[in-house]
Amino acid sequence: MYQIDFSCTGWVHFTGIGGISMSGLAEILLAKGFRVSGSDSRSSAITEHLESLGAEISYRQAADNISPEMEVLVYTAAVTPDNPELVRAAELGVPLLTRAEFLGQIMRNYRIAIGVSGTHGKTTTTSILSEILLDSGLDPTILVGGIFEHIHGNLRIGHSDLFVTEACEYTNSFLSFAPTTAIILNVMADHLDFFKDIDDIRHSFRKFAELLPADGSLIINSAIPDLSYFTEGLPCRIITFGLDPAASDYCASNLTYDKFGCAGFDLIVHGQKIGSLHLNTLGEHTVIDTLAAIAAAMDLGLSFQTIKQGVSVFHNADRRFQIKGDLHGITVVDDYAHHPDEIRATLTAAQKYPHREIWCVFQPHTYSRTKALLPEFAEALALADHVVLADIYAAREKNTLGISSMHILEAMKQFDCDVHYFPSFSAIENFLLENCISGDLLITMGAGDVVLIGEKLLGI
Numbered sequence: 001m002y003q004i005d006f007s008c009t010g011w012v013h014f015t016g017i018g019g020i021s022m023s024g025l026a027e028i029l030l031a032k033g034f035r036v037s038g039s040d041s042r043s044s045a046i047t048e049h050l051e052s053l054g055a056e057i058s059y060r061q062a063a064d065n066i067s068p069e070m071e072v073l074v075y076t077a078a079v080t081p082d083n084p085e086l087v088r089a090a091e092l093g094v095p096l097l098t099r100a101e102f103l104g105q106i107m108r109n110y111r112i113a114i115g116v117s118g119t120h121g122k123t124t125t126t127s128i129l130s131e132i133l134l135d136s137g138l139d140p141t142i143l144v145g146g147i148f149e150h151i152h153g154n155l156r157i158g159h160s161d162l163f164v165t166e167a168c169e170y171t172n173s174f175l176s177f178a179p180t181t182a183i184i185l186n187v188m189a190d191h192l193d194f195f196k197d198i199d200d201i202r203h204s205f206r207k208f209a210e211l212l213p214a215d216g217s218l219i220i221n222s223a224i225p226d227l228s229y230f231t232e233g234l235p236c237r238i239i240t241f242g243l244d245p246a247a248s249d250y251c252a253s254n255l256t257y258d259k260f261g262c263a264g265f266d267l268i269v270h271g272q273k274i275g276s277l278h279l280n281t282l283g284e285h286t287v288i289d290t291l292a293a294i295a296a297a298m299d300l301g302l303s304f305q306t307i308k309q310g311v312s313v314f315h316n317a318d319r320r321f322q323i324k325g326d327l328h329g330i331t332v333v334d335d336y337a338h339h340p341d342e343i344r345a346t347l348t349a350a351q352k353y354p355h356r357e358i359w360c361v362f363q364p365h366t367y368s369r370t371k372a373l374l375p376e377f378a379e380a381l382a383l384a385d386h387v388v389l390a391d392i393y394a395a396r397e398k399n400t401l402g403i404s405s406m407h408i409l410e411a412m413k414q415f416d417c418d419v420h421y422f423p424s425f426s427a428i429e430n431f432l433l434e435n436c437i438s439g440d441l442l443i444t445m446g447a448g449d450v451v452l453i454g455e456k457l458l459g460i
Contacts, residue, residue: 001097001101002072002095002096002097003105004071004072004097004102004105006032006105006106006109009032009033009034009035010034010035010070010071010072011034011035011036011037011067011069011070011071012026012029012034012035012036012037012070012071012072012073012074013036013037013038013039013065013066013070013072013073013074013085013089013094014026014036014037014038014039014073014074014075015038015039015061015073015074015075015076015079015083015085015086016038016039016040016075016076016078016079017038017039017040017047017050017055017057018038018040018041018042018044018046018047019076019078019099020046020145020146020154021076021099021103021143021145021154022038022074022076022099023046023047023049023050023154023155024143024154024155025074025099025102025103025106025143026038026050026055027049027050027053027155027157028106028141028155028157030050030053030054030055031157035056036050036054036055036056037055037056037057037058037065037070038050038055038056038057038058039057039058039059039060039061039062039065039085040057040059040061041059041060041061042059043059047059061083061084061085062084062085063084063085063087063088064088065085065088066085066088066089066092066094067092067094068092068093068094070089070094071094071095072094072095072096072097072102073085073086073089073094073095073096073097074096074097074098074099074102075096075097075098075099076098076099077098077099077100077170077171077173078396098173098176099173100171100173100174100175100176100177101176103143103165103176103177104176104177104178105178106163107163107165107177107178107179108178109163110141110161110162110163111161111162111180112161112162112163112180112181112300113163113165113177113178113179113180113181114129114162114163114164114165114179114180114181114182114183114296115165115166115167115174115177115179115181115182115183115208116129116164116165116166116167116183116185116292117166117167117168117169117174117182117183117184117185117205117208118183118184118185118186118187118221119169119185119186119187119188119189119190119201119339119341120185120186120188120285120339120341120342120345121185121186121285121288121289121292122145122166122167122168122185123144123145123146123166123320123336124281124286124289124316124320125183125185125289125290125292125293126142126144126145126148126164126165126166127144127146127148127150127314128289128290128293128310128311128314129164129292129293129296129297130142130144130148130150130151130156130164131150131310131311131313131314132293132294132297132302132306132307132310132311132314133162133164133297133300133302133310134150134151134156134310135306135309135310135313136297136302136306136307136309136310138158138160138162139158139159139160139162140156140158140160140162140163140164141156141157141158141160141162141163141164142155142156142158142163142164142165143155143163143164143165143166144165144166145166145168146318146319146320146336147318147319148318149315149318162300165177167179167182167208169191169201169204169205169208170191170194171194172194172204172207174204174208175204175207175208175211177208177211178211179208179211179212179216180212180213180215180216180217181212181216181217181218181219181296181299182208182209182211182212182216182217182218182219183219183220183292183295183296184205184208184209184218184219184220184221184224184230185221185288185289185292186221186223186224186341187201187202187205187224187230188201188339188341189201189372189373190339190369191369192368192369192372192373193366193368193369193397202229202230205230206229206230209230209231209234210234212234212235212236213235213236214235214236215236216236216237217236217237217238217239217296217299218230218231218234218236218237218238218239219239219240219241219292219295219296219299220238220239220240220241221240221241221242221288221292222240222241222242222244222247222248223242223243223244223247227240227247237299239295239299241288241291241292241294241295242288242291243255243284243287243288245268245271248268248291249269249270249295250267250268250269250291250294250295250298251267251268251269251291252265252266252267252268252287252288252290252291253265253266253268253273254266255284255287257352258278259354260282260352260353260354261282261283261349261350261351261352261353262278262279262280262281262282263278263279263281263282263283263284263286263287264276264277264278264279265277265287267291267294267304269298274304275304275305275308277290277308277311277312278312279311279314280312280313280314280315280316281314281315281316281320281321282316282321282349282350282352282353283321283345283346283348283349283352284345284348284349285345285349286316286349290311293311294307294311297310319334319335319336319451320335320336321333321335321346321349321350322334322335324451324454324455324458324460325454325458325460327436327442327457327458328438329437329438329439329440330436330437330438330439330440330441330442331353331354331355331440331441331442332442332444332454332457332458333350333441333442333443333444333454334443334444334445334450334451334454335443335444335445336445336446336447337445337446338364338365338369338445338446338447338448339369339373340373340376340377340379340380341376341380343360343362343377343380343381343383343445344380344383346443346445347360347380347381347383347384347443348383350384350441350443351383353441354441355439355440355441356437356438356439356440356441357385357386357439357440357441358383358384358385358386358440358441358443359384359385359386359387359388359432359436359440359441359442359443360381360384360386360387360388360443360445361387361388361390361428361432361442361443361444361445361450361453361454362381362387362388362389362390362408362445362446362450363389363390363391363392363393363444363445363446363448363449363450364377364389364390364392364393364405364408364446365392365393365395365446365447365448366392366393366394366395366396366397367392367394367397367398367399367400367401367403368397368401370392370403370405370407370408371401371403371407374403374407374408374411375411377408377411378408378411378412378414378415379415381408381412381417381419382412382415382416382417384417384443385417385418386417386418386419386420386435387412387417387418387419387420388419388420388421388422388428388431388432389405389406389408389409389419389420389421389422390405390422390425390428390446390450390453391404391405391423392404392405393446393447393448393449393450395447395448405421406421409421425452425453425456428453429453429456429457432453432457433457442454442457
């Protein structure tokens with residue numbers, strides 16, 4: 001694999017520069033004085049920001065964007081081998097790196113590199129940990145997979161030897177990373193368009209843990225089944241977190257919830273009560289995410305009081321039970337949940353939030369996930385009083401599986417839940433206006449563009 005020399009500021013091209021992660025990597029290089037170019041299908045606020053920093057961006061992907069003077073071309077997993085830029089780069093002898101390989105090389109330039117992994121909760125945990133680090137006065141470089149309010153985006157370029165990033169398992173991309181600390185939040189069945197089964201997924205997370213050096217730390221959820229599979233034989237420190245005091249180095253006990261569903265708990269570390277915390281986030285799942293962030297922060301040597309301050313000011317990351325506004329007494333919320341376990345966690349948390357009835361407008365994400373987890377989707381969605389289904393958001397896929405949202409509707413008939421399907425956002429909006437009443441909680445849910453429904457209703 002080609003190794004980029006970060007001491008020499010050469011010319012790096014990004015094919016697909018407008019993506020949230022790719023743009024962050026491009027901005028890091030711009031800050032280091034590299035010449036950065038890239039291509040994408042359309043202009044966006046992200047690409048315009050990069051252009052303001054000096055990036056040269058083409059809004060078409062073409063062979064003539066590539067020069068033999070480029071040091072390396074970086075591309076995303078969505079780019080196919082027949083992409084004209086990749087083909088031309090290969091003809092000219094320009095080295096190629098995937099986004100994950102390039103991010104791994106960046107991580108090696110930091111003394112402490114924290115990778116936050118797990119099937120769910122990566123963005124929230126990365127954001128909580130980042131809030132703690134920033135409030136403590138540290139100066140980390142941060143790369144988040146969503147929008148983090150404190151840094152007004154997904155990237156913060158620090159000037160210390162501390163780097164924090166999400167580490168996604170899809171296509172085994174995190175196996176190209178170079179963490180000195182790894183967090184594993186959970187290991188569940190997802191991305192079954194790539195992984196064969198849950199055992200294949202578990203194997204991938206084990207390989208991620210094996211990347212850690214002997215003086216590194218693995219911070220792992222004690223509730224993961226057969227935990228020893230991930231920890232046995234590793235030379236690094238093993239730190240566990242969770243709700244089981246017998247199995248967790250960092251444990252939350254005496255959980256309580258305020259009138260808005262936000263949790264409070266006592267923090268137990270190695271069997272001793274350290275203090276109490278109150279969160280501004282809903283649900284038990286955010287307690288778990290917070291414990292992981294606290295364990296990482298304490299592993300860095302931060303005090304409980306410093307950590308408590310950071311936790312106390314953190315609010316949800318963008319699109320994580322994000323309150324969008326009020327519509328004639330109806331509270332409109334948006335949430336990124338797109339896996340049955342995430343849906344279950346969000347709707348369970350929503351039940352503790354003030355409401356008359358819960359309406360969930362769900363947009364399934366990818367055909368493969370919908371087909372593979374159809375019974376689980378139906379069961380999780382049934383936690384709402386009313387479910388309105390939108391068409392599946394295709395993302396990177398074509399519908400070769402013959403699956404549709406109607407299959408979810410049919411699977412939900414066994415549950416005591418009012419469920420509807422509409423083929424357009426406008427039809428969904430009209431239905432909601434006719435049926436939601438004051439006091440209801442309306443949640444738009446999914447990883448696609450379902451957020452637009454709530455925003456249209458609110459006029460924002």
